[in-house]
Amino acid sequence: MAGRLVRHPMFWPLCVLASLLIFNLLYSPDFFSLVVRNGNLYGSLIDILNFGAPLMLVSIGMTLVIATGGIDLSVGSIVAISGAISCLAISKGADQGSLPLVIGAVLASMALSLVLGLWNGALVSAARIQPIIATLILMVAGRGIAQLITGGQIITVSSSPYAYIGAGSLAALPFSIFIVAAVLLAAFLLTRKTALGLFIESVGSNARASRLAGLRANTVILSVYVFGGLCAGIAGLILSSNVSSADGNNAGLWYELDAILAVVIGGTSLNGGRFYLMGTVVGALIIQTLTTTIYMVGVPPEITLVVKAVVVLAVCLIQSEAFxxxxxxxxxxxxxxxEQEATRHVT
Structure with missing residues (x-):
């Protein structure tokens, strides 16, 4: 029983997350404290969930992409484009607080994100370009597109309905948490309650055999890239609305690497095949908790990334059964x- 528990993909990620939380509690006794202000909950745990919401969204989409044996390096650029489009549309409106204007901006942003995901999927499934190259194209070009949209400047907006997406609250919790929960539930229902999840794992395990078995592998691959683009687009909306601005240069920067790390920490193999959505969410929470811990401890900014890389490496090694x-x-x-010598002589 204990052996099966240790071998479970969620065991080590949960242990690491618990260890980080316990360390924070020991370092700062009020780390778990929750305060109610104006009917909303505030505290370090709430901040981790709120600030980690965009990464969780991007990581959920990345999980399905990696499960097919692919990779998506363009999600950070899609995050920047999504926020830039929505903020630009709102800033051009006569009344930035108009709800129809905000809804139109959000729909335009999500539609463009779907198109960008479709572009990646078409390059991989139809043009048969290697996923790392196909998505690298949009990773580079997308960042330039985001800067063209913003004119190289930071676009600021003053819209309460738009700010609610990333900074609003519902039932005393940040609204972004409910967005993540809705996307995660949709992904879970589609992949675990229908045959889509089996198709994704089949394509990731052996795409050629899946095609020979009559499975439309190209359609499956196209679908996961579209879904990944949508997740990145929603994450861009949350990020930009949280600060009521769009920065085409820095928004979503290196999100693709954090998302890949979250997926790997969560137990999904980069070779494709079986995937674990909840493991990915835990992986994203580990990364966000680690970031919070580094800032709280006061690690110098110049070595923050080094400390983060060392900890993530340690997590991956601990999770590796072979290691x-x-x-x-x-x-x-x-x-x-x-005993070893005696065993060798006997054999």
Whole structure:
């Protein structure tokens, strides 16, 4: 029973997340404290969920892409484009607080995100370009498109309905958490309650065999890239609305790398095949909690990324079953050399 528990993909990510939370609690005893102000909850845990919402969204989409054996390096650029389009549309309106204007801007942003995801999917599935190259094209060009949209400037808006997306509250919790929950629920229902999840895992395990078995592998691949683009677009809306501005240069910067790390930490293999949506969410929470911890401890800004990389490497090594077995064998040889020698002679 204990062995099965340790081998479960969620075991080590949850242990790491719990360890980070316990460390924060020991460092700052009021870390778990929750305060109610104006009917809304505030606290470090709420901040982790709120600020980690965009990364969780991007990571959910990245999970399905990686499950097919692909990769999407353009999600950060899509995040920037999405926020730029919505803020530009709102800034051009006569009344920025108009609800129809905000709805139109949000729909335009999401539609463009779907088109960008469709572009990536078409390059991979129809043009048969390697996923890392196909999405690298939009990663580079997309950042330039975002800066063209914003004119190289930071577009600021003053719209209460738009700010509600990333900074509003519902039932005393940040509204962004409910957006993540809705997207996660939709992804779970589509992949675990229908045959789509099996198709994705089949394509990721062996795309050629899936085609020979009659599965429309290209359609499946196209679908996951479209979904990944949509998730990145929604994340862009949350990011830009949270600060009521759009920065084409820095918005979503390096999000693709954090999303890939979250997926890997969550137990999904980069080789494709089986995937774990909840593991990905835990992985994203680990990254956001780690970021919060680094800032709280006061790590100098110039080495923040180095500390983050070292911790993520340690997490990946701990999660690796092969690495744990190697350590166990070496520990046993060092502590029981006579037993090992006797076993070798007997065999």
């Amino acid at each position: 744990r077995k190697t350590l166990a064998i070496r520990w046993k040889k060092r502590n029981y050399p006579i």
